[in-house]
Amino acid sequence: MSKYDTTKLFSLVHIEEVIKDYLPIQKIGENYRCKCPFHHDSDPSLVISPRIGIFKCFGSGCGETGNAASFISKYEDIPYAQALKILADKVGRPDLAPKAQTKEFKNVFEINQFALNLYSNILFTKDDLSSNARMALRERRITQETAKLFQLGYSPNSWTWLVDQHLDNNLLEQANLILKTDAGHYRDYFKNRIIFPIFHQKKLIGFTGRTLGVSQKIPKYLNSKDSDWFKKSKLLYGWAQNAQQIRRQKEIVITEGQFDVLQLHQRGIQNAVAVSGSYFGPDQANLFQKSVKKATIISDGDKAGIEAVIRIGEFLIERNIDSHIIHVEGKDPDDLARYKHRFNWEKLNTKYGYNFVEFCHEHKGLESTLKRISGHRNKLKLSQDLKILSNLSGYDEKHLEHWLAQYKKAPLTEMLDLKKDELKLEDELMLLYACDNINVPINGFLKNRLEKNLVEVIKNKPEGLTQDLARNTKYASRLSIIDNIKDKDKYAKDLITKLNLKYMKKEVSKNKKLYKETQDSKYLEQVESMVKNINKMKLKVRNGQSYSSSIR
Numbered sequence: 001m002s003k004y005d006t007t008k009l010f011s012l013v014h015i016e017e018v019i020k021d022y023l024p025i026q027k028i029g030e031n032y033r034c035k036c037p038f039h040h041d042s043d044p045s046l047v048i049s050p051r052i053g054i055f056k057c058f059g060s061g062c063g064e065t066g067n068a069a070s071f072i073s074k075y076e077d078i079p080y081a082q083a084l085k086i087l088a089d090k091v092g093r094p095d096l097a098p099k100a101q102t103k104e105f106k107n108v109f110e111i112n113q114f115a116l117n118l119y120s121n122i123l124f125t126k127d128d129l130s131s132n133a134r135m136a137l138r139e140r141r142i143t144q145e146t147a148k149l150f151q152l153g154y155s156p157n158s159w160t161w162l163v164d165q166h167l168d169n170n171l172l173e174q175a176n177l178i179l180k181t182d183a184g185h186y187r188d189y190f191k192n193r194i195i196f197p198i199f200h201q202k203k204l205i206g207f208t209g210r211t212l213g214v215s216q217k218i219p220k221y222l223n224s225k226d227s228d229w230f231k232k233s234k235l236l237y238g239w240a241q242n243a244q245q246i247r248r249q250k251e252i253v254i255t256e257g258q259f260d261v262l263q264l265h266q267r268g269i270q271n272a273v274a275v276s277g278s279y280f281g282p283d284q285a286n287l288f289q290k291s292v293k294k295a296t297i298i299s300d301g302d303k304a305g306i307e308a309v310i311r312i313g314e315f316l317i318e319r320n321i322d323s324h325i326i327h328v329e330g331k332d333p334d335d336l337a338r339y340k341h342r343f344n345w346e347k348l349n350t351k352y353g354y355n356f357v358e359f360c361h362e363h364k365g366l367e368s369t370l371k372r373i374s375g376h377r378n379k380l381k382l383s384q385d386l387k388i389l390s391n392l393s394g395y396d397e398k399h400l401e402h403w404l405a406q407y408k409k410a411p412l413t414e415m416l417d418l419k420k421d422e423l424k425l426e427d428e429l430m431l432l433y434a435c436d437n438i439n440v441p442i443n444g445f446l447k448n449r450l451e452k453n454l455v456e457v458i459k460n461k462p463e464g465l466t467q468d469l470a471r472n473t474k475y476a477s478r479l480s481i482i483d484n485i486k487d488k489d490k491y492a493k494d495l496i497t498k499l500n501l502k503y504m505k506k507e508v509s510k511n512k513k514l515y516k517e518t519q520d521s522k523y524l525e526q527v528e529s530m531v532k533n534i535n536k537m538k539l540k541v542r543n544g545q546s547y548s549s550s551i552r
């Protein structure tokens, strides 16, 4: 912007008209007066002089002064250049607004900061452009205080909102805040999104934008593109705000969503960060691994969320950080925290909390858990985990240790194969019963669903069966493992429970399908009673009674 433009602009501005839009003013002589907005004013101490176009506060210790643009800039807490633009619009001469500001930005981080100020400013200005964003935050019960603390912003629903701010397009493009279209025009990268700034070592390196649109075609979360200074693998959202608490408590809470961090913060959990589970890696862990002893990982509640949690937990084991997992099926932390009366951190930790071994064993099974705890560097922690795993699986600790040693030696591909070769529950049951005298009867419901041959084998245990089975190498290696189980009856009960649940679930989906086809309510009744039984069984499992022969 040339000096000429500014002079021209100010010649058209009446400062009293500008201030009047913000505050009630009163004419006294040739000047105007109002209460000063920049200090706690009881008298009208701010004097506006239309003749020279400036304001000055005469309140004790205040002394704020400036022209119409400085008033707007101070009052709205926006950059001076932006205030000039507002003035230019006010007087109907947008052509006099500041244009490119090439020299004002030294680098990408500076222009990021400037863009963030614009995004924040529009979010917190009661403007129609951003009313849906404020509504979205209200719906999520994010307070303005939290939004300001985390420096949220909003990119309006326009392809050229940022482009139209006339900043340095080259630098904006470098910062990935705008893109050049095939037609050679610039357009905004973030559109109609809540903007979360990402800081790294005090530099604003990039953003994540959460869409307010409903279209399935656009990504829910959009990150700045990867560049030399911004890597998704470095993304640890909330670290800048919560690092101090994390270091003080030596504990970190890891979630997958930006909003989760905000929600938790509002509920007093001020040591949370968000990572993108699939990108979690050494860069993020390096930030906190020295200062943290324990991590609480909150699962997203769905299948992908479970996978991510296990990956993160495995990673932390290698860094000697204890993992505690909170998992509520089908609910993410944002869901949990949104309703104040239902959010109870204590309860989440006790009722829905698991240690890593428990969680991994429940969702991935024994082999997979063993493989994952093989990363322990601390022998004491490893033996603690083996003890838990021994209790969960029924295998002797010594045996698990031996097995673990095999895992450590085995190349990765072999481990994957082992997983593929996992036996079906039915096979496992057969091998178990073949291998020893098991004093656990198979209930009628299950008996009717197992293959006749299998039931026959279990009942009669023909001579030489074990050896016969052992001809199959897969069975042989499994038999030798099963032979080492301490409490085989308990293991049998667990297996029978699992098989019962499996067939009950099959029954449910079969009846659901039949009901859909026939609309006959008897199928619906079947579904209902079966679901009741499943829940009963799950409850018993939770209370430590893994098996009940009372099931039909």
Ligand SMILES: [Zn+2]
Pocket (backbone or CB within 6 Å): 036, 037, 038, 039, 041, 045, 057, 058, 059, 062, 063, 064
């Ligand atoms: Zn004042």
